[in-house]
Amino acid sequence: MKLILPRLTKGSRQPRVDQTDRCETQIVDVIEGVDYARPAPLPCPLCGQLNRPRRIALAMGMKIPVAECVSCRLAYQTPRPSSEAALAYARWRRKLAGEQPVDPADERPRALERLEYVRAVRPAAGRLLDFGGRSEVFVDACRAAGWEAVRIDYALEPGDHGARADDTTNPDTAECFDVITLWDVVGLLHDPPTILRSLRRRLSERGMLVIATANYESWQRVVEGRQWAAYGFEHQFYFSPASLEAMTWRAGFRHFALLDVEHSRPAFSQLLTRPPKAFGAWRAYLNARRAWPGHGDVAAMIGVARV
Numbered sequence: 001m002k003l004i005l006p007r008l009t010k011g012s013r014q015p016r017v018d019q020t021d022r023c024e025t026q027i028v029d030v031i032e033g034v035d036y037a038r039p040a041p042l043p044c045p046l047c048g049q050l051n052r053p054r055r056i057a058l059a060m061g062m063k064i065p066v067a068e069c070v071s072c073r074l075a076y077q078t079p080r081p082s083s084e085a086a087l088a089y090a091r092w093r094r095k096l097a098g099e100q101p102v103d104p105a106d107e108r109p110r111a112l113e114r115l116e117y118v119r120a121v122r123p124a125a126g127r128l129l130d131f132g133g134r135s136e137v138f139v140d141a142c143r144a145a146g147w148e149a150v151r152i153d154y155a156l157e158p159g160d161h162g163a164r165a166d167d168t169t170n171p172d173t174a175e176c177f178d179v180i181t182l183w184d185v186v187g188l189l190h191d192p193p194t195i196l197r198s199l200r201r202r203l204s205e206r207g208m209l210v211i212a213t214a215n216y217e218s219w220q221r222v223v224e225g226r227q228w229a230a231y232g233f234e235h236q237f238y239f240s241p242a243s244l245e246a247m248t249w250r251a252g253f254r255h256f257a258l259l260d261v262e263h264s265r266p267a268f269s270q271l272l273t274r275p276p277k278a279f280g281a282w283r284a285y286l287n288a289r290r291a292w293p294g295h296g297d298v299a300a301m302i303g304v305a306r307v
């Protein structure tokens with residue numbers, strides 16, 4: 001695996017392709033027939049500027065207002081759902097989905113891939129904390145490879161099972177970790193700098209965070225528009241490499257890089273089966289690579305932050 005640390009180009013222009021509606025001033029979430037008004041809009045957490053959101057339709061009839069801070073290269077939900085709405089939504093979704101246990105066999109290939117990402121930045125086994133992991137599959141894979149690995153089941157919704165939202169100290173020991181992983185978690189945090197700062201205090205002297213999250217500056221996001229898989233009711237932030245780096249700086253980290261992995265391009269086969277769709281995808285791919293050199297073709301970022 002190559003470990004190339006691309007320079008982030010600052011200020012390249014952001015294609016605005018999502019065909020979404022402008023939001024009205026008052027936004028109300030309707031969950032199981034109950035209205036939940038959203039509180040006041042949030043400013044960009046990096047620069048403090050208020051940005052006007054666009055409304056994006058999700059599954060189950062929900063809509064989320066997402067604003068882009070062009071100068072910070074960050075998208076985020078504003079206003080956020082009220083805590084009552086978040087709780088009602090979590091209960092509703094669980095009720096619809098049923099209590100389906102995770103099948104470890106389905107998760108294992110991804111867990112092994114993630115372990116390889118960790119080994120790319122720290123080949124020797126050490127102590128690892130998986131923050132926010134939803135199952136034991138990844139930490140089990142780490143243990144099998146000689147790591148001492150533990151997991152914090154982070155509470156993503158009020159009243160959810162697991163640790164409290166501000167609790168990064170569980171497991172409650174004084175030990176430090178060589179690697180702390182956040183797989184598809186950072187975008188769900190309500191206050192990433194506070195959580196990341198708290199995690200930084202649990203790192204050993206040469207420790208590091210490994211953060212995986214969807215890349216807002218990717219051709220897939222442009223092509224999929226409002227159907228982009230990363231959009232979600234619980235998802236607070238949609239990062240680019242630049243804004244993810246800025247967020248880690250806020251938390252006291254001073255070195256940040258992306259792993260040179262997870263590149264992808266449109267399928268050639270679609271040129272024969274669905275030419276108009278394929279041409280659109282290739283156009284978006286080429287534009288994204290031009291607009292965002294080094295990461296416009298990366299759907300999921302793997303960022304590494306060190307003190």
Ligand SMILES: [Zn+2]
Nearest residue numbers: 044047069072
């Ligand atoms: Zn901003």
